[in-house]
Amino acid sequence: MCHLARRIILPGSPEGFCFRAGGDRCLQSMPTANVSKDHPALKCATLFAMMNDDASTPDRPISFTVTATDAASAARAGTLTTPHGVIQTPMFMPVGTQASVKALAPDDLTALGAQIILGNTYHLLLRPGPELIADFGGLHHFMGWHGPMLTDSGGFQVFSLGHLRALTDDGVTFRSHLDGNEVRLTPERVIAVEEQIGADIILPLDECPPYPCDEATMRRATERTHRWAERAIAARKRPDQALFGIPQGGMSAELRAWSAETISALPFDGFSIGGLSVGEPKEVMWAMAAATVPHLDPTRPRHLLGVGSPEDLVEGVAHGMDLFDCVLPTRVARNGGLYTPTGRVNIRAARWRAEHGPVQAGCDCWTCQRFSAAYLHHLARAEELLYYRLGTIHNLRFLIRQMAQMRAAICDGTFAQWRADFHARYQPASAAKREEQREKWLARHSANPDRAP
Numbered sequence: 001m002c003h004l005a006r007r008i009i010l011p012g013s014p015e016g017f018c019f020r021a022g023g024d025r026c027l028q029s030m031p032t033a034n035v036s037k038d039h040p041a042l043k044c045a046t047l048f049a050m051m052n053d054d055a056s057t058p059d060r061p062i063s064f065t066v067t068a069t070d071a072a073s074a075a076r077a078g079t080l081t082t083p084h085g086v087i088q089t090p091m092f093m094p095v096g097t098q099a100s101v102k103a104l105a106p107d108d109l110t111a112l113g114a115q116i117i118l119g120n121t122y123h124l125l126l127r128p129g130p131e132l133i134a135d136f137g138g139l140h141h142f143m144g145w146h147g148p149m150l151t152d153s154g155g156f157q158v159f160s161l162g163h164l165r166a167l168t169d170d171g172v173t174f175r176s177h178l179d180g181n182e183v184r185l186t187p188e189r190v191i192a193v194e195e196q197i198g199a200d201i202i203l204p205l206d207e208c209p210p211y212p213c214d215e216a217t218m219r220r221a222t223e224r225t226h227r228w229a230e231r232a233i234a235a236r237k238r239p240d241q242a243l244f245g246i247p248q249g250g251m252s253a254e255l256r257a258w259s260a261e262t263i264s265a266l267p268f269d270g271f272s273i274g275g276l277s278v279g280e281p282k283e284v285m286w287a288m289a290a291a292t293v294p295h296l297d298p299t300r301p302r303h304l305l306g307v308g309s310p311e312d313l314v315e316g317v318a319h320g321m322d323l324f325d326c327v328l329p330t331r332v333a334r335n336g337g338l339y340t341p342t343g344r345v346n347i348r349a350a351r352w353r354a355e356h357g358p359v360q361a362g363c364d365c366w367t368c369q370r371f372s373a374a375y376l377h378h379l380a381r382a383e384e385l386l387y388y389r390l391g392t393i394h395n396l397r398f399l400i401r402q403m404a405q406m407r408a409a410i411c412d413g414t415f416a417q418w419r420a421d422f423h424a425r426y427q428p429a430s431a432a433k434r435e436e437q438r439e440k441w442l443a444r445h446s447a448n449p450d451r452a453p
């Protein structure tokens with residue numbers, strides 16, 4: 001086994017470590033002498049960073065280095081090293097709800113530049129179940145994605161998808177949307193499930209208060225989230241997984257600041273800011289983000305839960321966020337909405353019927369390199385399965401390329417200009433249009449929540 005694999009092997013890992021970030025070859029048996037920064041199988045310097053970084057040793061599951069900051073905003077560029085690879089931040093995480101980023105294979109994700117994906121504990125707990133995933137050596141092995149991975153706690157889905165039966169300080173009981181069985185989740189049980197699933201970064205159970213709600217409800221949910229955070233820390237057993245804390249605080253700047261300070265004082269490896277993008281106006285969301293970030297330890301990474309439209313990613317980065325996840329870009333793609341530098345277009349619209357060029361001129365994604373917009377238009381209207389893959393590849397590549405552009409601008413000291421140029425050019429979907437689409441989507445999926453990402 002090579003020097004590299006020896007350095008990043010994890011105790012309890014059934015078969016050691018197979019590193020494939022950026023390449024598709026297993027380097028496990030490659031002699032150390034052959035592993036150089038220029039090796040074509042690596043395509044990036046990330047592996048070298050790991051060789052020289054003790055962060056992936058079990059006592060420190062991840063390490064995070066801020067490499068550049070923006071003078072005019074809270075934006076920053078960094079490097080996050082995990083046991084399964086390195087993430088150049090800021091970065092967007094495609095969501096793999098049920099051990100799959102809908103319509104894509106892991107090789108598609110690698111090809112479009114995804115560096116980390118997110119799995120939903122709620123869905124995986126109900127089906128296929130954490131015992132089965134553990135029996136396959138964890139979710140990386142089960143689904144064939146060997147890069148970094150984060151699992152959420154399932155709390156958000158319990159409150160939004162599950163049929164809540166009881167919520168007490170001890171935990172939550174809900175009815176599974178699959179078979180109606182009662183399921184109990186406590187902070188301890190969530191950690192045990194996430195340890196079986198085996199992601200690089202895991203999240204504790206939290207209570208996300210509804211929007212809108214009164215101050216007393218916000219405070220109660222925030223206090224409970226803090227108590228559950230301490231229980232999650234006490235319950236963790238695996239030293240090779242990072243645990244991010246979730247600050248809450250509803251839509252109160254005062255509660256947000258208090259929650260951020262409380263969570264930051266605990267030995268979490270990073271933060272996943274919760275309870276935003278739950279229906280509040282955009283200006284309120286950014287005010288709450290601004291009330292949170294200054295109270296978080298700046299040396300640890302910040303993830304903004306559930307935010308992922310192109311314009312929100314720009315503002316999220318400007319507010320100091322390092323990681324994002326959202327089902328929006330993949331869901332929107334499946335519904336015919338494709339991103340372009342000037343805004344989202346509907347590929348089903350008649351204007352694309354005979355378009356010989358790609359949906360976005362100059363896009364480096366596989367879809368645009370290979371297929372005309374007219375072909376996508378035809379596939380989408382015919383509801384051909386290939387459309388879902390091609391549309392999803394374009395939207396995810398669009399966002400990941402946007403993240404790389406922002407990172408480069410932060411490093412060059414030109415982020416303020418980049419941000420201004422983006423907003424001058426990009427026309428976001430209007431609030432009314434967004435709400436109409438959300439209602440349509442909810443109406444379609446409420447009868448069958450199993451399809452809901």
Ligand SMILES: [Zn+2]
Pocket residue numbers: 360363364365366367368369393394397
């Ligand atoms: Zn494209």
